[in-house]
Amino acid sequence: MSATAEAMAPRAAAFSPIGDAVIDCQLQKVFYGDFLAVRNSHVPIEKGKITGFIGPSGCGKSTVLRSLNRMNDLIPSFRFEGHVKYHGQDVYGKTVDPVVVRRYIGMVFQQPNPFSMSIYDNVAFGLRLNRYKGDVEERVQKALERAALWKEVKDKLNKSGLSLSGGQQQRLCIARAIATEPDVLLMDEPCSALDPIATRQVEQLMLELKERYTVALVTHNMQQATRVADTTAFFGVDISGGGRTGYLVEMGETRQIFQDPQEELTKQYVSGEFS
Amino acid sequence: MSDIDLTSRPQESQRLSLERRPFELRALTSGVLTGLTWGIAILGSIPLFSVIIMLVAEGGARLDIEALTALPPAGFEMGGGFANAIIGTLVMVAIATAISVPIGLLAAIYLAILDPHSPLAGTSRFVAKTLTGFPSILAGVFTYAVLVINFGYSAVAGGVALAVLMLPTVVLAAEESMKQVPKKMTDAAYGMGCTRSQVIWKVVLPTGLPGILTGVMLAVAGAAGESAPLLFTALFSNYFMSELMEPTASLSILIYNFSSMPFDNQIELAWAASLVLVLIVLVFNILARLIGQSKV
Ligand SMILES: Nc1ncnc2c1ncn2[C@@H]1O[C@H](COP(=O)(O)OP(=O)(O)O)[C@@H](O)[C@H]1O
Ligand SMILES: [Mg+2]
Numbered sequence: 309m310s311a312t313a314e315a316m317a318p319r320a321a322a323f324s325p326i327g328d329a330v331i332d333c334q335l336q337k338v339f340y341g342d343f344l345a346v347r348n349s350h351v352p353i354e355k356g357k358i359t360g361f362i363g364p365s366g367c368g369k370s371t372v373l374r375s376l377n378r379m380n381d382l383i384p385s386f387r388f389e390g391h392v393k394y395h396g397q398d399v400y401g402k403t404v405d406p407v408v409v410r411r412y413i414g415m416v417f418q419q420p421n422p423f424s425m426s427i428y429d430n431v432a433f434g435l436r437l438n439r440y441k442g443d444v445e446e447r448v449q450k451a452l453e454r455a456a457l458w459k460e461v462k463d464k465l466n467k468s469g470l471s472l473s474g475g476q477q478q479r480l481c482i483a484r485a486i487a488t489e490p491d492v493l494l495m496d497e498p499c500s501a502l503d504p505i506a507t508r509q510v511e512q513l514m515l516e517l518k519e520r521y522t523v524a525l526v527t528h529n530m531q532q533a534t535r536v537a538d539t540t541a542f543f544g545v546d547i548s549g550g551g552r553t554g555y556l557v558e559m560g561e562t563r564q565i566f567q568d569p570q571e572e573l574t575k576q577y578v579s580g581e582f583s
Numbered sequence: 584m585s586d587i588d589l590t591s592r593p594q595e596s597q598r599l600s601l602e603r604r605p606f607e608l609r610a611l612t613s614g615v616l617t618g619l620t621w622g623i624a625i626l627g628s629i630p631l632f633s634v635i636i637m638l639v640a641e642g643g644a645r646l647d648i649e650a651l652t653a654l655p656p657a658g659f660e661m662g663g664g665f666a667n668a669i670i671g672t673l674v675m676v677a678i679a680t681a682i683s684v685p686i687g688l689l690a691a692i693y694l695a696i697l698d699p700h701s702p703l704a705g706t707s708r709f710v711a712k713t714l715t716g717f718p719s720i721l722a723g724v725f726t727y728a729v730l731v732i733n734f735g736y737s738a739v740a741g742g743v744a745l746a747v748l749m750l751p752t753v754v755l756a757a758e759e760s761m762k763q764v765p766k767k768m769t770d771a772a773y774g775m776g777c778t779r780s781q782v783i784w785k786v787v788l789p790t791g792l793p794g795i796l797t798g799v800m801l802a803v804a805g806a807a808g809e810s811a812p813l814l815f816t817a818l819f820s821n822y823f824m825s826e827l828m829e830p831t832a833s834l835s836i837l838i839y840n841f842s843s844m845p846f847d848n849q850i851e852l853a854w855a856a857s858l859v860l861v862l863i864v865l866v867f868n869i870l871a872r873l874i875g876q877s878k879v
Contacts, residue, residue, distance in 0.1 A: 382773060411776035421767040424790040433785075434775045481771070488775075 323539075323559035328355045330492055330522045331376055331399075331413075336390040338371055340383065344549075345371050349556035351541050353492065358514060358523040360537030360562065362530060364583055367543040368554025369526040370418075373494050376524065377413035378406040394492075411438065414490035418497040420477035422469030422484070427452075427461050430469040430480055434488035447487055455483035456513050475506025482513060492522045500528060511536050530578060533562060540565040542574050635861070642858030645851045651859075655821050655837065661848055665856045667823045668832040671738065672863070674824065675817060675833060676807050678742025679749055684799055686746075687753030691795075692783055694754070695761035708758075714751040722747040723812030731816055738824060738831035741817030745809060749802040756798020760791040793874050800871030804864045810835030834860045 329352035338346040346368035353359050353376070361369040371380065378399060380386040392399040399409055411434075422430050431448045440447065448465075452458040457479040461472070469480050478498060485493060495514070499507040514536050517523060527533050533540050541559040545552050558565060558574045569575045576582060604610060649664050656663030690711075694704050726744040734740065764787050772786040788795075810833070818830040819840060834856050841853035 377774070379770070379774060382770070407776050407778050409776075410774060415774035417767060417770060417774070419767050421765070421771040423768060423771065423786055437775060437777060437781065437785075484771075484775070 323350070323352065323541075329353060330355045330395065331524075332391075332393040333372065333376060334390045334392070335372060335375065335388055338368070338375065338388040338390075339386070341385040344551055344553045346543075346554045347546075349543070349554075351556060351559065353522060353524050354539060355522050356518060357538040358518050358525055358536050360533040360540045361524065361526045361543065362528075362533050362540060363543030363554070363557075363577070364545055365528065366552060366554070367545045369543055370496050371554070372543070373496055373524060373526050376492075376494060377410050377415060379410070379415065381406050411488065412490055413492045413494060414485040414488070416478075416481055416485050416493065416495040416498045418500055420474055420481055420501060422472070422477050422480050424468065424470055426466045427469050427472070427480060428465040431483050431487050433484060438488055440488075451483040451487035452480075454486060454513075454516065455479045456509055457483055473506075475502045475509065478502055478506065478510060479513070482510070482517075486517065486521070490521065492524065493517065494524050496526045497528055498525070499532065507532075530566075530580075534566055537562045542569075542571075542577060544573050544577070638854065638858045638861055641851075642854035642856070645855040646858055650852065650855050654823070655832070655841075655852070656848060657821070659846065663848070663852065665832075665834065665837050665852060665859075667820065668834045668837040668856060669859065671741075671817070671820070671824060671832040672807060672834045672860070674827075675738050675741040675745055675813070675831065676803055678739060678827075679745035679806050680799065680803055682743065682746035683749040683753050683802065687750050688757055688788075688795070690754045691757030691761060692787075695758045696779075696783060696787065707754075711751040711754045715755065717748070717751075718811075719748055719809050720811035720815075723815035726812065727815040734828065736816065736818040736830040737828045738817055739827050741813045741831060741833065744812035744816045745806040748809060748812060749806050752802040752805065753798055756801070757791070757795045760794025760798070761787050763794065764790045797871045797875040800867045800874065804867035804871070807863050807867065808835060808860060810839050814839075834863075 331353040333349075333351045333353065335346055335349045335351070337344060349368075349372060351359075351361075351372060361373060363369055374380045375388060376392060376394075376399070380388075394409070394413065398404065423433065425433075428448055431451050432444050435444050435447055449458060449462075452461060457476060460476060461467075461480075469477065472480060478501070482498070499510050502510065511532065514523060514525065518538075525533075525537060527537075538561070539559065540562040542557045542565060543554050544557040545554055547553075558569060558571045560570075565574060566578050569578060649662055651664060651669070652666050653662065653664035654667055655665055690707065694708060698704055722744045725747060726740050730740045730743060731737075768786060768790060769782050772782040777785065813833050813836050817833060817836070819836045820830045820832045824831050838853045838856050838860065841849040841856070844850065
């Protein structure tokens with residue numbers, strides 16, 4: 309084997325989940341234009357669990373996450389080799405409509421991004437989009453309750469979503485995402501713009517959410533991964549080829565990743581030797 | 584100051600002073616320049632206020648119910664008003680808005696979202712910017728050549744001429760305010776499973792609406808005061824309009840006609856009509872500001 313081929317080979321034994329994988333994500337190569345952003349990453353997302361993505365910034369966590377619901381389609385230079393299967397169906401299949409994919413696989417972003425409309429309309433947005441026939445009011449209340457925001461906003465549902473504090477806005481975005489009961493929820497550093505108290509509230513919320521949904525969570529914060537993730541995927545950056553290419557170093561049960569890492573790089577990262 | 588010595592107490596004479604020193608050169612220059620700015624600002628507003636004061640003084644006296652409800656007087660007649668001109672102006676501005684807003688919005692959607700970097704978009708943007716400084720009489724000549732020659736003078740032709748003038752303002756304002764909608768908001772919409780047209784209609788347009796309406800109101804205010812394009816298109820009429828395809832009165836043309844007549848009555852009415860026109864423009868400007876402020 310040549311040196312480069314060795315570097316390209318997956319280092320750790322592939323992780324296979326114990327339960328059902330809702331999403332089976334096999335990214336051989338992900339490009340932005342000519343730039344190879346991610347390679348050799350097999351990241352199965354297990355049903356009813358929280359899968360955490362950790363790793364130094366720029367290692368491709370967001371790229372992998374956004375490829376799961378085809379949000380990367382919005383970036384013209386994006387292309388990839390590999391496959392993403394959702395319940396066995398190819399997410400990037402020729403006949404697949406990305407709009408439909410995103411209705412099953414919802415997303416919460418790093419920056420709270422409520423729409424410039426009332427709190428109520430924000431949460432009802434997805435229901436109206438899907439022409440929900442049932443009681444919209446009831447679903448809105450339920451979503452806000454689950455997002456632990458109902459008590460704070462129940463008297464001002466007609467106020468603009470943008471009038472809330474950062475932490476409340478993020479919980480509003482979570483309520484908006486779960487109102488339509490998506491199957492999988494992707495969360496990209498949902499707490500990075502929040503203070504510690506709001507962060508704990510959102511973490512508590514994630515633990516409750518996994519009762520009903522499958523969650524994939526990108527976090528820059530290792531403590532957060534240990535607090536909420538069942539499974540953790542650690543990504544590293546390979547600078548050997550002159551570029552900065554992210555790849556999956558190791559994936560496993562969160563406790564194993566933090567207490568008994570199999571890879572030297574993982575050991576260094578979780579012990580805080582680099583970040 | 585890096586040479587402050589904290590180890591020994593300074594002498595009284597060299598102690599660091601934070602007191603204000605009004606006669607230092609820096610303070611004096613600042614005072615003089617501030618005064619100058621004030622002076623120039625007041626100077627600049629003198630013409631503006633004189634016009635308004637004169638309008639109120641000259642036009643206010645004749646601004647009564649009769650002026651607002653009666654038809655224009657003929658020759659030596661006394662009394663009369665300009666009700667038909669008020670109606671004509673409002674109708675033609677409404678026609679112009681009904682034409683320019685939909686077209687302008689669609690053009691702005693193309694420019695801001697669908698294909699911002701295409702050669703067509705670049706050209707349209709350039710043309711729109713050029714047209715904002717277009718002599719308004721040319722809009723009248725253009726409409727004359729296209730419509731009036733075939734269909735005669737009419738409120739519709741007047742509306743079209745005003746629409747030509749409003750269009751660039753509407754397009755540029757709408758494009759600008761749609762571009763202001765943060766990307767994270769459109770990302771959220773795509774993430775919810777919106778198609779591109781749903782993103783535009785449900786998120787980008789509502790979010791940019793205050794800015795769009797501000798632009799529309801400013802364009803309306805500008806169009807309401809125009810006279811040159813109407814001269815070639817709507818002409819004038821001494822009667823209430825009965826249909827859209829006949830010559831139609833407008834405030835600006837009435838002012839133009841009456842102010843050059845040798846009759847005191849007509850000249851007074853021209854003043855009163857000017858005041859009404861300014862008030863109409865003012866109302867649209869205030870609306871534009873109010874809507875603009877409601878932006879979140
Ligand atoms: N839209 C884009 N266009 C070009 N390069 C991008 C784009 N988004 C991300 N990248 C690059 O891809 C790599 C991975 O980025 P990202 O997935 O955001 O990493 P992370 O989320 O782990 O910080 C980075 O080197 C980044 O510069
Ligand atoms: Mg990221």
